[in-house]
Amino acid sequence: xxxxxxxxxxxxxxxxxxxxxxxxxxxxxxxxxxxxxxxxxxxxxxxxxxxxxxxxxxxxxxxxxxxxxxxxxxxxxxxxxxxxxxxxxxxxxxxxxxxxxxxxxxxxxxxxxxxxxxxxxxxxxxxxxxxxxxxxxxxxxxxxxxxxxxxxxxxxxxxxxxxxxxxxxxxxxxxxxxxxxx
Numbered sequence: 001x002x003x004x005x006x007x008x009x010x011x012x013x014x015x016x017x018x019x020x021x022x023x024x025x026x027x028x029x030x031x032x033x034x035x036x037x038x039x040x041x042x043x044x045x046x047x048x049x050x051x052x053x054x055x056x057x058x059x060x061x062x063x064x065x066x067x068x069x070x071x072x073x074x075x076x077x078x079x080x081x082x083x084x085x086x087x088x089x090x091x092x093x094x095x096x097x098x099x100x101x102x103x104x105x106x107x108x109x110x111x112x113x114x115x116x117x118x119x120x121x122x123x124x125x126x127x128x129x130x131x132x133x134x135x136x137x138x139x140x141x142x143x144x145x146x147x148x149x150x151x152x153x154x155x156x157x158x159x160x161x162x163x164x165x166x167x168x169x170x171x172x173x174x175x176x177x178x179x180x181x182x
Contacts, residue, residue: 084162131152153181
C-alpha cells in the first residue's frame with residue numbers, strides 16, 4: 001500500500017487515488033475517559049422516605065476542569081413520582097456527604113466535586129432554572145436520562161440538584177454519572 005509523508009515526518013497510508021486512509025474508534029465518552037484517564041465517576045444516593053419538593057442529590061464542580069454529566073439514573077417504588085433536574089445556586093447542606101465512586105477501580109483518582117444527598121433532602125439551595133423533568137406514570141419506576149449525550153457541562157462552581165418533585169414513594173434512589181471534560 002502506498003503512503004505519504006507529512007511535513008512533520010509522519011507517514012500515512014493512502015489508497016490508489018492518493019486519499020489518506022484514516023481509522024476511528026467509536027465508544028461512549030464516559031467509557032473512554034474512564035479507560036484512558038481514570039476520571040469518570042458515579043454519585044449515588046438512596047432515600048428511604050423521600051417527600052415531594054425535596055432535593056434528593058446535589059452535585060457541584062469544584063475543579064478548574066469542567067465536568068460532563070453523562071447520565072442520570074432514578075428508581076422509585078411509586079408510580080406517580082416526578083423528578084426535576086435544576087441548575088442551582090447556594091451550597092448543599094443538611095444531607096450526608098457523598099463520595100462519588102471512580103468507575104475505573106484501578107485509578108484511585110478522586111472526583112473534585114461537592115456532593116450531598118439522602119434522607120431528609122438537601123437544604124440551602126435555590127433553583128436557577130429547570131433543565132428537564134421526567135416521570136409521572138407507571139412506566140417511570142426505573143429511568144435512565146441521558147438525552148443530552150454529554151452536552152450538560154458544569155464549569156467551576158456550577159451545580160445541579162435532582163428534586164423528587166411529586167409522589168409518595170417509600171424509597172427512591174438516584175445516581176449521577178459524570179466525567180472530566182478531556
